[in-house]
Amino acid sequence: MDTMIFLVGLNHRCAGVDVREKFALTSVADFEKSLLAACPLREVMALSTCNRVEILVVADSDRCAGIDLAEAVLRHWAEICAGPLDVLREHTYRHAGLDAVTHLFCVAASLDSMVMGEPQILGQLKTSYRKAVETGTARVIINRLLHKSFSVAKRVRTETAIASSAVSISYAAVELAKKIFGELAGKTAMLVGAGEMAELAATHLLASGIEKLYITNRTYSRAQELAKTMHGEAVFFEGMVEKLRDVDIVISSTGSPTAIIRAKDIREVLKKRRNRAMFFIDIAVPRDIDPDVNALDNVYLYDIDDLKEVVEENMSARQGEAVKARAIVDVETQAFATWLKSLALQPTITDLLGRAEDVASRELAKTLKRLGDVDDETRLALEVLVTSVSRKLLHEPICFLKRRTREEGTAERFIDMTRRIFNLDADTVNEDAHLDRRTVDDEAIDDETQDCECCRSDGPEPLAPKNKEDQPEQEDQK
Amino acid sequence: MILPELLPILVIALYFLGTVLFVVGSALRHEVLKNAALALAALGFALHSLDLLHLLVGAEAAQNLIAGRFLFCLLGWGILFIFLMLWWRLKLKFLAVVAMPLALMLYLAANATVGINTKLPPMLSGLFFFLHIGTLFASMALLAMAFGAGLAFMHLEKRIKTKAGLKQFQKDMPSLDTFDRVNHFVSLCGFPLYTLGLASGYVWAWLSARRVFSLDPKEIMALIVLGLYAYLFHQRLVMGWRGRKPAVMAICVFLLTVLSMLGINFLVPTTFHGFKP
Numbered sequence: 001m002d003t004m005i006f007l008v009g010l011n012h013r014c015a016g017v018d019v020r021e022k023f024a025l026t027s028v029a030d031f032e033k034s035l036l037a038a039c040p041l042r043e044v045m046a047l048s049t050c051n052r053v054e055i056l057v058v059a060d061s062d063r064c065a066g067i068d069l070a071e072a073v074l075r076h077w078a079e080i081c082a083g084p085l086d087v088l089r090e091h092t093y094r095h096a097g098l099d100a101v102t103h104l105f106c107v108a109a110s111l112d113s114m115v116m117g118e119p120q121i122l123g124q125l126k127t128s129y130r131k132a133v134e135t136g137t138a139r140v141i142i143n144r145l146l147h148k149s150f151s152v153a154k155r156v157r158t159e160t161a162i163a164s165s166a167v168s169i170s171y172a173a174v175e176l177a178k179k180i181f182g183e184l185a186g187k188t189a190m191l192v193g194a195g196e197m198a199e200l201a202a203t204h205l206l207a208s209g210i211e212k213l214y215i216t217n218r219t220y221s222r223a224q225e226l227a228k229t230m231h232g233e234a235v236f237f238e239g240m241v242e243k244l245r246d247v248d249i250v251i252s253s254t255g256s257p258t259a260i261i262r263a264k265d266i267r268e269v270l271k272k273r274r275n276r277a278m279f280f281i282d283i284a285v286p287r288d289i290d291p292d293v294n295a296l297d298n299v300y301l302y303d304i305d306d307l308k309e310v311v312e313e314n315m316s317a318r319q320g321e322a323v324k325a326r327a328i329v330d331v332e333t334q335a336f337a338t339w340l341k342s343l344a345l346q347p348t349i350t351d352l353l354g355r356a357e358d359v360a361s362r363e364l365a366k367t368l369k370r371l372g373d374v375d376d377e378t379r380l381a382l383e384v385l386v387t388s389v390s391r392k393l394l395h396e397p398i399c400f401l402k403r404r405t406r407e408e409g410t411a412e413r414f415i416d417m418t419r420r421i422f423n424l425d426a427d428t429v430n431e432d433a434h435l436d437r438r439t440v441d442d443e444a445i446d447d448e449t450q451d452c453e454c455c456r457s458d459g460p461e462p463l464a465p466k467n468k469e470d471q472p473e474q475e476d477q478k
Numbered sequence: 479m480i481l482p483e484l485l486p487i488l489v490i491a492l493y494f495l496g497t498v499l500f501v502v503g504s505a506l507r508h509e510v511l512k513n514a515a516l517a518l519a520a521l522g523f524a525l526h527s528l529d530l531l532h533l534l535v536g537a538e539a540a541q542n543l544i545a546g547r548f549l550f551c552l553l554g555w556g557i558l559f560i561f562l563m564l565w566w567r568l569k570l571k572f573l574a575v576v577a578m579p580l581a582l583m584l585y586l587a588a589n590a591t592v593g594i595n596t597k598l599p600p601m602l603s604g605l606f607f608f609l610h611i612g613t614l615f616a617s618m619a620l621l622a623m624a625f626g627a628g629l630a631f632m633h634l635e636k637r638i639k640t641k642a643g644l645k646q647f648q649k650d651m652p653s654l655d656t657f658d659r660v661n662h663f664v665s666l667c668g669f670p671l672y673t674l675g676l677a678s679g680y681v682w683a684w685l686s687a688r689r690v691f692s693l694d695p696k697e698i699m700a701l702i703v704l705g706l707y708a709y710l711f712h713q714r715l716v717m718g719w720r721g722r723k724p725a726v727m728a729i730c731v732f733l734l735t736v737l738s739m740l741g742i743n744f745l746v747p748t749t750f751h752g753f754k755p
Contacts, residue, residue, distance in 0.1 A: 164649075165649070176638065178653060179634070179638060179644065179648075179649075179653050179654065180638065180653060180654050180655065181653060181654075181655050182652065182653035182654075182655040182656050274718030274720070275718050275719060275720040275721065276720065277654065277655065277658075277720070277721065294639065297720075297721055297722055297723065298720055298721040298722075300638055300639065302641065306641045309641065309643065310641075310643060310644075313643045
């Protein structure tokens with residue numbers, strides 16, 4: 001009863017926007033449940049965003065021998081979206097086994113995103129996972145896989161510089177402004193002319209703490225309009241140069257065929273503002289600001305090409321970081337493969353007995369040390385005692401696991417539970433790891449890392465967790 | 479006493495470790511390492527203060543005061559003190575790159591000059607000592623910081639002006655404005671201190687020898703530095719200079735003071751400003 005992990009999906013690279021919108025699952029209710037009903041699957045999770053659709057499924061290999069699972073999923077998907085199956089088949093990719101795991105990790109770490117390193121995808125993945133948990137289509141393997149993918153994403157974010165530099169023009173402008181002025185709080189910006197990119201840059205500046213935004217336009221009413229939506233102050237176009245003495249950052253994007261801000265004007269302005277630094281961002285083509293402005297001391301001028309260059313450089317830096325990120329993904333994929341293998345009955349029993357033997361021998365050593373010299377007979381008796389106690393204690397759980405496996409064909413849920421209760425994989429669990437589904441998922445056991453009574457005391461202690469009725473103090477005295 | 483003998487080695491070790499750790503931390507962009515480096519430097523600074531105090535209150539205090547070791551020690555201490563002030567006021571960790579190696583070098587120099595005594599004059603005691611040496615050293619320490627900030631400013635400004643793109647190292651640097659604020663602070667505080675130092679020197683010269691100017695090369699140098707410093711002070715505060723020009727100016731002034739301090743002390747035979755044995 002081998003487990004199979006499958007992933008079919010499409011993304012911005014392999015499918016055009018018309019295909020993506022045709023097969024988007026964002027407005028389909030309960031896709032997971034219907035898929036589960038239509039195909040012999042065990043677990044399902046679907047992620048659908050404007051750039052991609054990913055359907056992750058887990059199945060038993062003996063239950064679906066002879067069925068092309070990926071094909072079945074595609075057929076159901078096409079049916080639900082009422083689209084042609086052959087178009088879907090042509091534009092999707094399929095991953096099986098560890099490839100699927102790697103792919104999911106890459107998606108979570110934003111290595112597969114349109115703008116590599118942008119973090120939105122992780123939030124979308126979390127939402128999809130929560131939905132799958134709520135509908136009950138995510139179980140042992142998807143639970144583990146998704147939790148791992150979140151931690152992979154976190155590792156990639158903290159251990160590589162993949163998300164550390166701006167890869168959009170407006171963010172690059174804000175980053176440069178910060179490099180020049182330090183904190184942007186208390187600074188003033190001016191928007192000359194209007195245009196989508198200029199407005200976006202102004203919005204980013206406002207979000208970074210700019211105190212005041214002036215807006216000017218050849219048509220004053222347009223400036224007023226913008227001022228209202230962006231909480232700025234409209235300024236007459238004729239008074240623009242005069243106003244510049246109070247302005248630190250200028251974003252310009254007018255349709256003027258000639259320069260509207262000249263170096264000699266700025267020289268005067270600089271004198272009036274006692275050489276406080278100015279940053280000009282010229283997004284217009286043809287350019288609005290005389291390039292000679294950049295030659296003045298304490299004035300920095302970036303036009304659209306300069307900014308594009310910055311962005312491209314940052315982009316290529318991200319590509320370099322992606323290599324490091326892939327290495328992390330590979331390591332984590334291997335770790336996941338190891339876990340998947342251990343999910344069978346026999347390795348779990350071996351691990352359980354090994355753990356018990358380990359604890360028994362450690363405690364035996366402690367006790368012998370405390371007792372000092374003992375004859376061989378006593379030592380032997382003690383050895384037999386601890387091993388038989390630990391074995392007997394595990395006898396029932398092991399029988400239970402075996403019975404379940406025999407009856408249901410698979411007992412992954414219980415095996416996983418056992419592994420977690422006894423912490424056989426030596427996982428560390430963050431305290432907030434399950435915060436997002438605490439109310440939803442009662443399967444989760446959050447206390448894996450908490451100290452328990454039986455680990456704390458140094459005194460003679462029982463090998464198995466105590467009953468609550470036991471009185472530890474009395475035991476110690478005995 | 480074991481302490482005084484071990485103290486210099488400890489201070490040197492701490493400064494050295496701190497410097498190395500800070501450079502490594504900056505290269506790896508590791509905040510914890512940088513903070514550890516600063517903690518080491520602060521510890522070194524505390525021991526350094528102890529060392530100075532020991533020189534001041536010991537039985538041989540009067541002799542110690544004119545020892546070359548004490549003077550270098552004091553200068554290194556001053557630089558670190560100014561750095562710690564800037565760190566506290568402007569949150570400027572970055573200048574540790576300048577302050578820590580300088581403090582280390584000066585402390586090393588101090589310990590290399592054991593046995594060298596200045597022929598400093600009997601009357602230079604108490605008030606005048608601190609008016610002259612203390613103020614001059616403080617302004618030199620300030621200039622050292624302005625030197626570091628100036629170099630960093632010019633480097634970063636060039637990258638931004640020429641649109642050469644910012645490498646990770648430059649991304650981690652503080653902003654241009656922060657470096658300029660260091661320059662402002664140094665111009666504002668350093669120039670009055672330097673003037674006070676020089677003036678007190680002349681007053682003392684007049685009191686002791688009835689002679690204000692002795693054509694000592696160091697005095698000539700000091701007057702040139704004062705002139706440049708005054709120009710910087712004036713342009714910065716009155717004419718509203720900012721950015722590159724004052725940065726260049728501060729770098730020049732610092733280099734000149736170093737030249738007058740080391741070059742003249744050790745290379746040119748001088749009347750009484752030298753630390754020669």
